Amino acid sequence: MLMDYLKELECKMVHDYKKLDKMVISPIFFEGPIIVGAGPSGLAAAACLKQKGIQSLILEKANCLASMWQFKTYDRLKLHLPKQFCQLPLMPFPKGLPLYPTKQQFLSYLKAYANHFDINPVFGKKVVSAEFDCVCGFWRVKTQEVKKGILENVEYVCHWLIVASGENAEEVVPQIEGMEQFKGPILHTSLYKSGNMFCGKNVLVVGCGNSGMEVCLDLCNHNALPSLVVRDSVHILPQQIFGKSTFGLSMWLLKWFSVHFVDQFLLVMSDLMLGNTSQFGIHRPKIGPLELKNLYGKTPVLDVGTVAQIKSGNIKVCKGIKRLAHNAVEFVDGKVENFDAIILATGYRSNVPSWLKGSDMFSEKDGLPRKPFPNGWKGEKGLYAVGFTKRGLLGSSIDAKRIADDIEHSLKAFEAKPLA
Structure with missing residues (x-):
């Protein structure tokens, strides 16, 4: 029933497109949800939908x-939390993996997860805008892709849009x-x-x-001389x-205590x-670690040997x-020291406000x-968000x-409703 409605809408919209003077590609109508992002969050959403017989x-x-796990993470990275808190829905990690899987083990798990649920993302499609069309009652998702050196614009139309592009x-x-005067390399993590x-x-x-x-810690292990800005x-x-995970122990204690x-x-x-x-210049916040996480989403550091x-x-x-100046760094306390390189472990941010238009679900400030949490997953008009909880996987x-x-x-409510 939904597909019949989409076909009627498609015919009308294609007719409208042909009225335009400039050449455009007719929109692609998709019956199920469209998910923006093929990271762990996007895969999890696709798998949960697939289990219910809904193709995304x-x-x-x-x-x-x-891609972030593939290309933007350091070699020694392991999951900071035990694997049972990091597995995606409906499929646990394979037996035999360590408590804290490595980056490569996690990537192998994600590939196996996609294969198991027959999830086949369309790669190379950059979403440049997504906006709800109040006239047709659907989301218009515009993408760009470079094919054989030619920029191709494609528009998708869907009833549900799931934002999984990540924090x-x-x-x-x-x-x-x-910064422009510093002679050594300055690179982000x-x-x-x-x-x-x-x-x-x-290295600073x-x-x-x-x-x-x-x-x-990794720099120490490679005989570098690191300094840490706090x-x-x-x-x-x-x-x-x-001998137990601090995170897991905390979750267990919260069942009985405040x-x-x-x-x-x-x-x-x-x-x-x-x-x-x-005594080393690292001071604790006045608010406790769990309360701080709940109030402001600030994650405590889990030490793996750096403090020692x-x-x-x-x-x-x-x-x-x-x-900064040449090879020197001046600190706010007046000290000046020389460094060969600077590494910016200054984090990441969401880019949703740059392409999601006409919705107030996401904050312009932080995206x-x-x-x-736990109410940030659902917006209006079929808009959803997955993976923006500041609570990891x-x-x-x-x-x-x-x-x-x-x-x-x-979907069941729509199919039960007779078409006008």
């Missing part, structure tokens, strides 16, 4: 699955005074692969999140407590296991940067859903299941 179409600007679509590169090329060099890492801390307060927790109680437990254990990091290197003096902690799985249930309900 994934549009991906890159030429592979999970980490674009690198955040801060503008620091004197998206370009960092290994500390091998920095052996014996003084800007940003003390999980990536910045782990890059510092501008703000940050919670650093041991990755494991009593967030405040669990936070206090985590802080006591962290002080016992890692020591007081404030800081304590031993192999990694220096520095204040914020004031300016994330305006409604906080577990959040993506929760979103994907809810979206599939909602679209199934919507």
